[in-house]
Amino acid sequence: MLFKGLFPLVSIGRPMLKVVGKCFSLLWQIYLMVGPHYKLLEEFTSCVVSMTVDFGTEKSLPGIADLLPSFCLYIGVPLPKGCRKRTKTFPRAIVAPGWHHTWDGLVRRGLTSTEWFPVFLRQVKGVLSFFRHHLPEMEDELVRKGHRMVAQIFKSIELENFAKWRWNTLKKVVCELVKVYATFKVWYPTFEFVAGLRDASEAQLLKDTLASKSFVDQLKYTCWLTSWMGDIDKWGGGCPCCAPGENPDCRFKGRRLMEAFSHLECECNAAILEAESWGPSDFPGSPPDFVHSCVGQSAV
Numbered sequence: 001m002l003f004k005g006l007f008p009l010v011s012i013g014r015p016m017l018k019v020v021g022k023c024f025s026l027l028w029q030i031y032l033m034v035g036p037h038y039k040l041l042e043e044f045t046s047c048v049v050s051m052t053v054d055f056g057t058e059k060s061l062p063g064i065a066d067l068l069p070s071f072c073l074y075i076g077v078p079l080p081k082g083c084r085k086r087t088k089t090f091p092r093a094i095v096a097p098g099w100h101h102t103w104d105g106l107v108r109r110g111l112t113s114t115e116w117f118p119v120f121l122r123q124v125k126g127v128l129s130f131f132r133h134h135l136p137e138m139e140d141e142l143v144r145k146g147h148r149m150v151a152q153i154f155k156s157i158e159l160e161n162f163a164k165w166r167w168n169t170l171k172k173v174v175c176e177l178v179k180v181y182a183t184f185k186v187w188y189p190t191f192e193f194v195a196g197l198r199d200a201s202e203a204q205l206l207k208d209t210l211a212s213k214s215f216v217d218q219l220k221y222t223c224w225l226t227s228w229m230g231d232i233d234k235w236g237g238g239c240p241c242c243a244p245g246e247n248p249d250c251r252f253k254g255r256r257l258m259e260a261f262s263h264l265e266c267e268c269n270a271a272i273l274e275a276e277s278w279g280p281s282d283f284p285g286s287p288p289d290f291v292h293s294c295v296g297q298s299a300v
């Protein structure tokens, strides 16, 4: 049986937010749908084959022991004669990660398995923090010195706040930074206000970042990887009938499982081909094994 629809809404109190409470709440929703009969509840829960979760408490639901008899006793549904506990409440169910979690997780895994990433991330945050705190001073100084066009370039970028951290935030940040980083590197030494900065560690981090030859390559690679996977992630939330951004209420949004395999095959093959065409000259500031490590990560 393929059930398409929403469960009845229930409100969960604070004491019910642990896994047993959530299991009871889910059983309550099922009970409201199928009716007050143990056999119907048993049949429904035995048919569940996967649970799509966001990796909160609910991720443990498929493995939880059989709470159905206790639930029935609690709400006054009689148990049939000879009723025996099953191994689990949902004996056939497995956890199925949601689409966005899957791609978010692949971006995280692809980047955190490279040894340069932790330092790179700290450096990105350093540059981002500088832009966030000093953009007005940068603009003032550039305009005062007659460099309005350069001021305009810095003003045009939209940097997401890392407080709203998800791996897709990284895509937005690095792909914006790629646009202005070369200009920033040229103009940073001309900023007079930098001499008066109080935070020495912040200034040193920025100085090290600007001096790093490999940072630009890492920025380029991270923008490429996060765009590739981020676009697939975004595709999954769309629908086959409307253009991106059009008709946000279309009822087919997110229902792309039937076309997902061919889309993924096409996108991933194209990305791997592109990565395999890279040579050391594409990443001139890094050691030659950087290219191999990137292609290796992409093939994962």
Ligand SMILES: [Zn+2]
Pocket (backbone or CB within 6 Å): 239, 240, 241, 242, 247, 250, 251, 252, 253
């Ligand atoms: Zn549509």
